[in-house]
Amino acid sequence: MAMSGRMMGGLLGGALLAVGLAQAQDDTFDEYRSMFGDDNPAIFIVDEGSELWTQARGPENVSLEQCDLGQGPGVVENVYGQLPRYFEDTDSVMDLEGRLIHCMVELQGFKREEIIEGIYSGAGDNGTEMEALVAYVADASQGSKVAVPQSHPEEKAAYKAGEALFYHRAGPYDFSCATCHRQSDKRIRLQSLPNLTEAEGARATYTTWPAYRISQGVVRTMGWRMRNCARQQRLPELQPGSEAVVDLLMYMGVNAEGGSMDAPGLKR
Amino acid sequence: MMKRLMISLFALSLMSGCGQGGNGEQSAASTNPQAQAGNASGNTEQGAQADAASDTNAASAVMAPDPDAILRTSMQARNGVGLDRLDQDSLQIACSNAEDRAGDQAGKLREAAMAAIEFPEDGNYLGDWKKGEAIAQNGRGMQYSDDPDDPNGGNCYACHELAAGEVAYGTMGPSLRNYGQRGQSEAMLKYTWGKIWNPHAYMVCSHMPRFGEAGILTPDQIRHVMALLLDPASPVNKAE
Structure with a gap:
C-alpha cells in the first residue's frame, strides 16, 4: 500500500522533473504544486512513519511509544514546532532527528x-525509516505554531552559537550560511533563497520541512537539507543531530516564531 | 588550536604591521575570542584582565560561542574532504560577522589580497569564450560528492547573469551582461583578472569565492572565463 503510493509519487516526480528542467520558474512550480491540491505523496510516508512509531522493533523489541519528544513520553502531537529544546535526561539541547536517534x-x-549510516535516502533509494518517522511527527504538528523554547540557559546558548555558526566563513569558497541566506529576494540559478535572519524567510523554511521532494521521489528532512548546504559550502559531511545542526536549527526556529507548521511540505 | 593561533597571529600582523614579539600569542588570543577559550595562560597583565573579565561573565553562564570547535565535532571527513577545510584564514575570521565588515583590518586585508594576485606573466589574459561558457555553467568541484579528478567549474551562472540565452541565472551578484562594453584596456584586463583571482582585493568581505587564490580555477580556466566576459564574439556581449 505504502509502496505503491511511493511508486506513484516517483512517477509524478519524473514527470515534473522534465517540466522543471525546461522551465523551472517559481511561478511555474507554484502552478504545478497547486495541481496537486491536497494530494501530497508524503501522506504515504506519514502512514509508514506511524507504523514504525507503534511497531515493536529493534533488539529490545519495543515501540517508540515511550519516546519523549519534549511534551512527555509518547506525545507526538504538536512537538515539531517546539524543537529543538533542552532535554533533562541527556542534559542537552536536541532536535527532532537527534531525539529520534x-x-x-x-x-x-x-x-x-x-x-x-543509512539515515537519508541516497540516489535511487525508496526512503528511510528516519525520513518516515520525521514525516509522521511533523504531520502531527500541522497547523500548530512555531514556539521553539528559549527558557533554559542551554537553549539560549544554542541560539547564540547558532547565530555565530550562521555567520562563520570557512572552506575553499569562503561561504557561510549567511552568504546565501541573509538577503531577501535573491536566488541561485532559479532557486529562490530564503532570508533566514528574518521572520518571513525563517518561517517559510522552518514550517515546510520535512518535504516531499518531487524530483527525488522521497521525503527529505531538515537535517538532510542542512547537510547538503554544508556540502555545497565545500565543507565536510554535517552529521545528523550534531551540535551544529541543533544550534543552527535553534537559530532558525527562534527566528521563525509564530509561523504555522505546514509540513510535510511539497518541494521541487 | 595551533593552526588557529598561527592564523590569528597572521591576522594580528596584518593589523599592526608587525607580528613579532613575546606578547604575540596573548595578543592574538585577544583578537580572536574563539582562540581564547581553553587558552589558560594568564601570566601577563592583559591575560589576567581577560581572565578577570571571563570570571565576571561566568556569573551569567553565557560563554562566547566557538563555532569552529562546534563544527569540528559536528562534521566528518568524506571522499577526501577533511576537517582541514574548516581551518579559517585571517580574511575568513575578519569577515565572519553579521555586519559583513572587516572593521579596521579591511585596509590591510585588501592590500594583502591585491599584492598576492598572480597576473599572467606573458600578458595573455584572454582564452576561448566557448570554454569559458562551459566553465561558467559547471557548478561542480571540491564537494565530497564530486570526482576530484574532474576539473572544477566556476559556477558563474549561480550568481550572475551572463549570456543572453541563459535564463537560469542567479541574482546574488551583479548582472555581467555586455561586460565587454567596458573594453580591453590593460587596466580593465587587470581589474577583471584580479576580481576573479581574489575579489577581496577590491571589496573586502565580498561574497564571491577567491577563484584564483583558493585554487578553484586554474590560470588557463580564468583566461577562458575572461574571454567569456570580454570577447566581442562572446554571447555575453551579443544582443541575444
Whole structure:
C-alpha cells in the first residue's frame, strides 16, 4: 500500500522533473504544486512513519511509544514546532532527528552508527525509516505554531552559537550560511533563497520541512537539507543531530516564531 | 588550536604591521575570542584582565560561542574532504560577522589580497569564450560528492547573469551582461583578472569565492572565463 503510493509519487516526480528542467520558474512550480491540491505523496510516508512509531522493533523489541519528544513520553502531537529544546535526561539541547536517534538507541537498542549510516535516502533509494518517522511527527504538528523554547540557559546558548555558526566563513569558497541566506529576494540559478535572519524567510523554511521532494521521489528532512548546504559550502559531511545542526536549527526556529507548521511540505 | 593561533597571529600582523614579539600569542588570543577559550595562560597583565573579565561573565553562564570547535565535532571527513577545510584564514575570521565588515583590518586585508594576485606573466589574459561558457555553467568541484579528478567549474551562472540565452541565472551578484562594453584596456584586463583571482582585493568581505587564490580555477580556466566576459564574439556581449 505504502509502496505503491511511493511508486506513484516517483512517477509524478519524473514527470515534473522534465517540466522543471525546461522551465523551472517559481511561478511555474507554484502552478504545478497547486495541481496537486491536497494530494501530497508524503501522506504515504506519514502512514509508514506511524507504523514504525507503534511497531515493536529493534533488539529490545519495543515501540517508540515511550519516546519523549519534549511534551512527555509518547506525545507526538504538536512537538515539531517546539524543537529543538533542552532535554533533562541527556542534559542537552536536541532536535527532532537527534531525539529520534536517541530513542531508537536507548529504547529499541539499535546501534547509533547504523542508524546514522543509512539515515537519508541516497540516489535511487525508496526512503528511510528516519525520513518516515520525521514525516509522521511533523504531520502531527500541522497547523500548530512555531514556539521553539528559549527558557533554559542551554537553549539560549544554542541560539547564540547558532547565530555565530550562521555567520562563520570557512572552506575553499569562503561561504557561510549567511552568504546565501541573509538577503531577501535573491536566488541561485532559479532557486529562490530564503532570508533566514528574518521572520518571513525563517518561517517559510522552518514550517515546510520535512518535504516531499518531487524530483527525488522521497521525503527529505531538515537535517538532510542542512547537510547538503554544508556540502555545497565545500565543507565536510554535517552529521545528523550534531551540535551544529541543533544550534543552527535553534537559530532558525527562534527566528521563525509564530509561523504555522505546514509540513510535510511539497518541494521541487 | 595551533593552526588557529598561527592564523590569528597572521591576522594580528596584518593589523599592526608587525607580528613579532613575546606578547604575540596573548595578543592574538585577544583578537580572536574563539582562540581564547581553553587558552589558560594568564601570566601577563592583559591575560589576567581577560581572565578577570571571563570570571565576571561566568556569573551569567553565557560563554562566547566557538563555532569552529562546534563544527569540528559536528562534521566528518568524506571522499577526501577533511576537517582541514574548516581551518579559517585571517580574511575568513575578519569577515565572519553579521555586519559583513572587516572593521579596521579591511585596509590591510585588501592590500594583502591585491599584492598576492598572480597576473599572467606573458600578458595573455584572454582564452576561448566557448570554454569559458562551459566553465561558467559547471557548478561542480571540491564537494565530497564530486570526482576530484574532474576539473572544477566556476559556477558563474549561480550568481550572475551572463549570456543572453541563459535564463537560469542567479541574482546574488551583479548582472555581467555586455561586460565587454567596458573594453580591453590593460587596466580593465587587470581589474577583471584580479576580481576573479581574489575579489577581496577590491571589496573586502565580498561574497564571491577567491577563484584564483583558493585554487578553484586554474590560470588557463580564468583566461577562458575572461574571454567569456570580454570577447566581442562572446554571447555575453551579443544582443541575444
